[in-house]
Amino acid sequence: MTAVHPVAAAVFATRQWHLFVALGIGLLIGLERERRKGQGPGREAAGMRTFALVALLGGLAAEIGGVVVLAVCGAFIALAAVVSYATRRNEDPGLTTQVALMTTFLLGALTWTNPALAAALGVIVTVLLAARGPLHRFVRDSLSPRELHDGLVFAAAALVVLPLVPDRVVGPYGVLNPFVIWRLVVIVMAVSAGGYMAMRLLGSRLGLTVAGFAGGFISSTITVAAMGARAREAPTVLRTAVAGATLAGLASLIELAVVVGATYPAALRHLGLPLALAGAAALIYAAAFALRALRVDRPVHLEEGRAFDLRVAVLFAVSVTAILFIAAALRAHLGNAGLVAGVGLAGLVDIQAGAVSVASLVAAGKLAPADAVAPVLAAVSASAVTKTALALMSGRLPYAGRLVPGLALVVAASWLGAWLAGVA
Secondary structure, eight states, rough: OOOOOHHHHHTSSSTHHHHHHHHHHHHHHHHHHHHHHHHSSSSSOOOHHHHHHHHHHHHHHHHOOOOOOOHHHHHHHHHHHHHHHHHHHEEEEEEOHHHHHHHHHHHHHHHHTOOOHHHHHHHHHHHHHHHHHHHHHHIIIOOOOHHHHHHHHHIIIIIIHHHHHHOOHHHHHGOOOOHHHHHHHHHHHHHHHHHHHHHHHHHHHHHHHHHHHHHHHHHHHHHHHHHHHHHHOOOGHHHHHHHHHHHHHHHHHHHHHHHHHHHHHHHHHHHHHHHHHHHHHHHHHHHHOOOOHHHOOOOOOOOOOHHHOOHHHHHHHHHHHHHHHHHHHHHHHHGGGHHHHHHHHHHTTTTHHHHHHHOOOOHTTTOOGGHHHHHHHHHHHHHHHHHHHHHHHHHHHHHHHHHHHHHHHHHHHHHHHHHHOOOO
16 A cells, blocks of 8 residues: 655645645646736736735635635735736736636635635636637637527526526426426537537537537437538538437447446346447448548538527427327336337437336346347337438438438347347
C-alpha cells in the first residue's frame, strides 16, 4: 500500500482541505486573468495573486465567521471592484474582471459547504473567460436572429417550463407523467439543435457524422428524424445524413448491450451474437455512405436555418406517450403472454425501456435468459418500423430510400445472429 505523506494526511483528515480547493480555484481563474492583465500604468488591477487571495479569503470567511464575516469581506471585495472599475472606466468600460473577482470570492466561500461544485464552477468560469474571443465572434458574426430566437425558446422550455411541470404519474399503468413528457420534448429539441450546431461548427461531413453517433446514445429514433430534416434542408449532405442516422442505430445497440448487461448479464450472453452482428451491419453500411459522401458530395456549410421545430418535438412526445401507454396496457392485461407484443410495441419508440423490462423479468426468474432474445429483437425490429416512417416524413423518399435498406440489414443481421446462436 502506498504511504501517504504526513502533511497531506493531516490536511485531508480535517475540513481545512477545502481552503486548498479555494486556493486552486483562485489560481486557475487568476491564471487566465493574468494573461489579459496587460502591462504598464493601464494594466488591470487584479491578476493571479489577487484572484488566489480573494478565493482564499472567501473560504476563510465562510469557515471563521459565517454570514457576518462573509458579508463584510464580500462588501470589501465589491468596493474594491467598484473602485477598480471607476479608475479605468474611460480606458476599458468592460466589467469582466470585476465580476470575475466577485465570482471568485463567492466560489471560495462555496468550498466550505460544497467544494466539488465550487471546483467545477471554477473550471466553467475559467473556460468562459478564456473563450471571450471565439464567443464574441460567434455571437456577432455567426449567430443569426432566427438561431438566437431558437436558443431562447430552448432555454425557456428547459429552464423555465420544465421545472414548473408537475413530476407525478397520472392515469392508469404508470406511464403518463407530465414532467417526463415535457422532458422528452426538450430532449428532441436538444438532439436536433446538437446536430445543427455540429454541422455549423464542424462542417457538413464531419458534423453530421459526429452528431448522428452522439445523438444515438440519447435517442436513435429522434436522431433519424433530425438527420432527415437536415437532408431535406441541404440535399447535398444526403449521404452524410444517412451515415449519421445509421451510426445513431449503432450507438443505440451499444447502449442496449450496456443496459441489458447491467440489468442481468446472463441475458446479454444470449444477446451477444445478435447485437454484435447488428452492430457490424450498421457500421459497414454507415461507412459505405460516409466514404461515398467524401468522394461525391460537396461540403456544405449551413449558414442559417432552424435549430429545431417545436411543433415536431411536441408531436413526437405525444406519440411516444401514446404508444407506451398502449404497450403498458397490453402487458398489464395479457401478462407474460403479451410480452413480445408489448415490448415490440414499446420498441416503436424506446428500445432500451423494453429491453430493461425483459432483463428484469429474467433477473426475477420469470423468464429464461434464452427466451429474452425474441422480445428484445422484436423491439429492435419495431424501432426500424418507426424509423422508416420518420425517415419518410422528415427527409422524404430520397433520404428514406437510402436509409431503409440499412435498417433492414441491421434487423436481418440481428435475427441471423439469434438463429446462429440457437435462440431464435
